[in-house]
Amino acid sequence: MAIENNPVEVFDTVFNRNDAQLSPRLEHGTPEARTFKIIVIGDSNVGKTCLTYRFCGGIFLKNPEATIGVDFREKTLELDGERIKLQIWDTAGQERFRKSMVEHYYRNVHAVVYVYDVTSLASFQSLPEWIGECSRHSVGPMVPRILVGNKCDLGGHREVATSHAQRLADGYTFPLFETSAKDPAEKEHVDAIFLTLAYRLKSHKPLRLKQPIESGGPLWYQREHETATCQC
Numbered sequence: 001m002a003i004e005n006n007p008v009e010v011f012d013t014v015f016n017r018n019d020a021q022l023s024p025r026l027e028h029g030t031p032e033a034r035t036f037k038i039i040v041i042g043d044s045n046v047g048k049t050c051l052t053y054r055f056c057g058g059i060f061l062k063n064p065e066a067t068i069g070v071d072f073r074e075k076t077l078e079l080d081g082e083r084i085k086l087q088i089w090d091t092a093g094q095e096r097f098r099k100s101m102v103e104h105y106y107r108n109v110h111a112v113v114y115v116y117d118v119t120s121l122a123s124f125q126s127l128p129e130w131i132g133e134c135s136r137h138s139v140g141p142m143v144p145r146i147l148v149g150n151k152c153d154l155g156g157h158r159e160v161a162t163s164h165a166q167r168l169a170d171g172y173t174f175p176l177f178e179t180s181a182k183d184p185a186e187k188e189h190v191d192a193i194f195l196t197l198a199y200r201l202k203s204h205k206p207l208r209l210k211q212p213i214e215s216g217g218p219l220w221y222q223r224e225h226e227t228a229t230c231q232c
């Protein structure tokens with residue numbers, strides 16, 4: 001659900017419904033999918049909207065408008081024979097678009113994706129503030145989180161070294177992914193971000209770190225013996 005109108009109207013139409021209403025019942029006879037709410041947060045312009053579009057729709061949005069309040073997308077996955085629905089809340093990076101709705105982002109959150117832009121040191125330096133904001137809004141320490149460095153296709157303009165990001169991620173014990181919403185070859189890595197969270201939420205098991213697929217290539221994490229198919 002893209003929210004493009006007056007934020008106040010949007011607030012009324014979306015947020016005054018409870019989570020059950022946000023996850024409509026499936027047709028009779030279809031197994032109900034377990035639903036998890038994932039919020040995607042980080043500075044404006046880091047690519048939060050493009051990452052969620054790449055995962056949910058398989059496309060790259062060239063000229064997305066700045067998110068006002070929140071955009072809301074869903075994707076249903078079948079993981080090891082179980083239907084899992086991810087409600088992905090793409091939140092506004094700009095403070096002026098966040099104020100009235102911030103409490104609602106953090107209500108009943110199951111997982112968090114923190115995004116920075118590898119070509120913007122400032123967006124990386126903001127991460128502790130975003131992480132602190134989650135804590136201030138009672139997102140508990142057991143809520144799975146992932147750190148994502150986006151825009152890896154712009155390698156020549158990189159301002160955040162992988163080693164630097166890895167140190168931060170290790171300090172918080174979050175997995176780190178580096179990827180690009182733009183590069184179609186990176187789609188698998190974008191999917192891996194959300195699938196990693198989906199498996200974690202489904203099983204309540206800790207994430208297990210494995211070696212990056214190619215040394216020097218994008219970092220991502222994979223769980224053994226797990227396969228997924230997506231139903232859009």
Ligand SMILES: Nc1nc2c(ncn2[C@@H]2O[C@H](COP(=O)(O)OP(=O)(O)OP(=O)(O)O)[C@@H](O)[C@H]2O)c(=O)[nH]1
Pocket residue numbers: 042043044045046047048049050051061062063064065066067068091092093094150151152153154179180181182183
């Ligand atoms: N080169 C490159 N550009 C990207 C990538 N992801 C997003 N962009 C561009 O970065 C700009 C911002 O992308 P958005 O997805 O709107 O960023 P956002 O974080 O959602 O921004 P807000 O809605 O303001 O919070 C757009 O011009 C995108 O086309 C990427 O992986 N590589």
